[in-house]
Amino acid sequence: MESPEQDKKKFNPLFVIAIVVIAIAAFLGIKNLIHNLRYEITDNAQIEAAGIPVISRISGYVDSLSITDFSQVKEGMPLVSIDSREFILAEQQAEADVQSAEAELLNANAGKKNAEAALQVAQTNKELQKIKTDKAIADYNRDKALFNDGSITQKQIDDSRINMEAMLKSLDVTSDQIKVAMAQQETAVSMVKRAEALKETRKAMLDQAKLRLSYCSISAPATGKIGKCNINIGQFLQAGQTLFTIVNSEKFWVVANFKETQLKSLKEGGEANLIVDGFPDQKITGRIASLSEATGSRFALLPPDNATGNFVKVTQRVPVKIAIENFSEYKNMLRAGMSVTVEVKK
Secondary structure (H helix, E strand, O other), X not given: OOOHHHHHHHXXXXXXXXXXXXXXXXXXXXXXXXXXXXXEEEEEEEEEEEEEEEEOOOOEEEEEEOOXXXXXXXXXXXXXXXXXXXXXXXXXXXXXXXXXXXXXHHHHHHHHHHHHHHXXXXXXXXXXXXXXXXXXXXXXXXXXXXXXXXXXXXXXXHHHHHHHHHHHHHHHHHHHHHHHHHHHHHHHHHHHHXXXXXXXXXXXXXXXXXXXXXXXXXXOOOOEEXXXXXXXXXXXXXXXXXXXXXXXXXXEEEEEEEEHHHHHHOOOOOEEEXXXXXXXXXXXXXXXXXXXXXXXXXXXXXXXXXXXXXXXXXOOEEEEEEEEXXXXXXXXXXXXXXXXXXXXXX
């Protein structure tokens, strides 16, 4: 009969530990297998945000700077001021040009009124001359009958004829004066239109000068944080130069690149669990907002061409945009570019 000491020698605790480890591993493996059967999973995902470049629209020297690297900014907050002295002078010059154009317009309108008055006078003179001419013709016809009867002398009939002919010539002159007055009126109208066009042009130049002056103050186009600030006070900026980029902190989303073999389980509106590498204990959820109509390789600088003869089949990935639910709860911890593991329920 074996003694208790011999039974203790036969008992091996390592064997028990091994059994426990194998059981735990089997349990975890089965649990992980069940989880993978229920979800489409990818760790090829990252947090995205809108990066808004801030660009100088004019050339000039930096007068003041109210930010540093990674500063928090709010929409409309002044960020950079460019020396505005030459733009103020340009605005003043444009204002003077507008005033000059307004004076020219006043003169043109006055000339138009004078031309209209001259035309009215010419038309009145013609009406008056027509009355005188009609009377002269009637007098001549009457004197001609009297002359034929011998009631008046040759001199009287000659005077009557000459008076009639003079009146007819005067009537022609007044007609010509009307034509001249009408031409002057048309010229005056065109001068008014020219002055009005000049005024509008000068006003547009003034608006442009004011607009360029407004570009001297660069404000934040969105709320967020800037990246590295690449400018300093006194630095000369070129029009179109990118000064820095603002990452819009008001809206983040996730772009997950799923394999093409996983797409059959993905639909817009589908629920997703988002596990951020930096905060794995946070239970962040989201919903599929949209699926790309092309694989990621289609957007590459040199997309693959499978017709070249050296084709190697590679499983492609399709970008899927996922909106983060209750974003306001996590906005302070999330950063654009963070790695994410995405699980979408099948």
